[in-house]
Amino acid sequence: MKTPVYLDYSATTPCDPRVVQRMLPFFSETFGNAASRSHAFGWTAEAAVDEARDQVAQLLGAHPKEILWTSGSTEANNLAIKGVAEMYRPKGNHLITAATEHKAVLDPMKHLEAQGFEVTWLRVDGRGHVDLAELAAAITDRTILVSLMAANNEIGTLHPLAEIGALCKQKGTLFHTDATQAAGKIPLDVEAQHIDLLSLSAHKMYGPKGVGCLYVRRKNPRVRLVAQMDGGGHERGMRSGTLNVTGIVGMGEAARICRTEMATEVPKLRALRDRLEQRILAQLPDAVRNGDPDARLPHLANLSFPYVEGESLIMGVKELAVSSGSACTSASLEPSYVLKSLGLGDELAHSSIRFSLGRFTTEAEVDFAVDRVVQEVKRLREMSPLWEMVQEGVDLSKVKWTVH
Amino acid sequence: MAYSDKVLDHYQNPRNVGSLDKDDPNVGTGVVGAPECGDVMKLQIKVGDDGKIVDAKFKTYGCGSAIASSSLATEWLKGASVDSAAQIKNTQIVEELSLPPVKIHCSVLAEDAIKAAIEDWRRKQSAREDGAGAGA
Numbered sequence: 177m178k179t180p181v182y183l184d185y186s187a188t189t190p191c192d193p194r195v196v197q198r199m200l201p202f203f204s205e206t207f208g209n210a211a212s213r214s215h216a217f218g219w220t221a222e223a224a225v226d227e228a229r230d231q232v233a234q235l236l237g238a239h240p241k242e243i244l245w246t247s248g249s250t251e252a253n254n255l256a257i258k259g260v261a262e263m264y265r266p267k268g269n270h271l272i273t274a275a276t277e278h279k280a281v282l283d284p285m286k287h288l289e290a291q292g293f294e295v296t297w298l299r300v301d302g303r304g305h306v307d308l309a310e311l312a313a314a315i316t317d318r319t320i321l322v323s324l325m326a327a328n329n330e331i332g333t334l335h336p337l338a339e340i341g342a343l344c345k346q347k348g349t350l351f352h353t354d355a356t357q358a359a360g361k362i363p364l365d366v367e368a369q370h371i372d373l374l375s376l377s378a379h380k381m382y383g384p385k386g387v388g389c390l391y392v393r394r395k396n397p398r399v400r401l402v403a404q405m406d407g408g409g410h411e412r413g414m415r416s417g418t419l420n421v422t423g424i425v426g427m428g429e430a431a432r433i434c435r436t437e438m439a440t441e442v443p444k445l446r447a448l449r450d451r452l453e454q455r456i457l458a459q460l461p462d463a464v465r466n467g468d469p470d471a472r473l474p475h476l477a478n479l480s481f482p483y484v485e486g487e488s489l490i491m492g493v494k495e496l497a498v499s500s501g502s503a504c505t506s507a508s509l510e511p512s513y514v515l516k517s518l519g520l521g522d523e524l525a526h527s528s529i530r531f532s533l534g535r536f537t538t539e540a541e542v543d544f545a546v547d548r549v550v551q552e553v554k555r556l557r558e559m560s561p562l563w564e565m566v567q568e569g570v571d572l573s574k575v576k577w578t579v580h
Numbered sequence: 581m582a583y584s585d586k587v588l589d590h591y592q593n594p595r596n597v598g599s600l601d602k603d604d605p606n607v608g609t610g611v612v613g614a615p616e617c618g619d620v621m622k623l624q625i626k627v628g629d630d631g632k633i634v635d636a637k638f639k640t641y642g643c644g645s646a647i648a649s650s651s652l653a654t655e656w657l658k659g660a661s662v663d664s665a666a667q668i669k670n671t672q673i674v675e676e677l678s679l680p681p682v683k684i685h686c687s688v689l690a691e692d693a694i695k696a697a698i699e700d701w702r703r704k705q706s707a708r709e710d711g712a713g714a715g716a
């Protein structure tokens with residue numbers, strides 16, 4: 177077993193070797209520009225892009241013409257949210273999202289807010305769910321978009337897409353979902369789930385970094401967007417820029433593998449994740465599981481370890497590549513806003529670790545991770561004044577701390 | 581984040597982890613910080629009759645730099661006089677451990693913990709003198 181053991185598949189995944197194989201010829205043999213209409217180099221590239229479009233569409237139950245290539249989910253989310261807001265402004269200026277979304281949704285929403293749009297930020301309960309009655313009540317005839325993620329990147333909680341989609345459809349507002357973390361982990365079907373716009377990123381599904389897509393519904397209703405990138409009019413004018421053919425071919429192959437192997441891969445992931453979680457909880461009974469124990473991603477576990485601080489724990493388990501909170505926030509000292517939205521005290525939010533397993537994770541790696549975490553938590557507890565106080569029967573919530 | 585070798589060494593082999601009897605009149609205890617801020621330090625000193633610190637112990641909830649700062653502090657405290665211990669500055673800790681700017685608060689916390697422990701010991705000493713006075 178090689179160390180460090182990679183347990184951060186929610187941050188990014190390695191390319192599947194089959195994906196790399198498919199991509200290789202497109203670097204320097206079939207290198208044409210998919211927009212070149214006048215020669216075979218272009219036609220070959222275009223055919224490869226079309227095949228990939230078809231693969232991604234199949235993963236989503238969509239039509240290939242409904243797939244727009246982007247540079248990843250950040251761009252797809254920006255295009256969906258800002259593109260809809262600009263196009264539908266005459267209808268209304270109200271958008272709805274939740275506090276636990278990824279920054280790539282929150283920040284475009286804030287951007288719109290600064291421009292005079294109104295945004296409703298739904299609260300979530302202790303497991304990360306929005307209240308559907310609250311969502312229904314928030315939708316007015318001025319509401320143009322609801323954006324709620326399929327699966328949360330920190331805690332793995334799954335939103336009930338079909339119910340949210342049906343509600344939006346009934347109320348006549350568009351529904352966008354950031355499905356970056358969900359692809360290949362849960363069934364996605366834009367028809368059954370009434371999804372109008374959906375973002376995907378290749379590098380979270382064993383494809384390359386820097387490529388993704390936005391699904392945009394073509395009928396019932398036909399969704400229109402204002403392009404956020406102007407230029408040569410690629411992607412039917414909705415996203416200009418020469419297509420990243422190599423990356424797109426990789427994403428297509430990644431989508432094909434996710435679709436054809438999900439049924440066998442997911443139970444294996446879930447078994448490994450449950451093994452990790454159960455073994456840690458059995459040895460550290462006061463560890464806390466964050467998120468929803470049932471409606472959640474199969475490969476992710478987010479655990480808090482009371483009385484030990486997260487950064488020191490991650491430093492102690494340096495043979496494991498795991499993250500505290502989301503990768504984007506790990507450079508700051510702020511506890512995760514997602515965990516805080518669940519109502520977790522700063523103290524538990526400070527002591528959380530996200531383990532995310534993947535296609536190449538082995539049982540030996542999981543067992544190694546369990547041993548290292550348990551060992552290190554115990555060592556740090558012996559060093560922790562909080563643990564000592566709790567052993568002495570002190571109620572930590574009653575202590576008067578000297579806050580800096 | 582990259583840690584200096586000294587921080588790593590203290591983190592992996594912390595010196596003087598543990599507790600002294602907080603009810604001992606010769607022991608001073610300082611507890612500073614707050615769980616919601618991500619660090620709490622408990623630092624204890626035991627002072628001999630000659631005013632020299634004979635033992636020092638710590639327990640810290642916090643990042644690696646906080647653990648290293650308190651571990652280093654106990655090393656410096658052992659054998660020092662109370663008066664010279666009171667002069668320890670956080671900047672000395674920053675320098676010794678090569679702490680980056682975002683971790684300076686860990687050294688401040690360690691200085692505060694030293695001061696709080698000394699203060700607690702002084703309070704116990706004067707209470708004892710008062711007590712002795714009243715008894716005579």
Ligand SMILES: Cc1ncc(COP(=O)(O)O)c(C=O)c1O
Pocket residue numbers: 186187247248249250251278280325327328329354356357376377378388
């Ligand atoms: C839920 C979610 N949305 C969006 C993103 C950003 O995706 P990308 O890296 O493709 O821009 C991520 C990845 O960090 C994510 O987890």
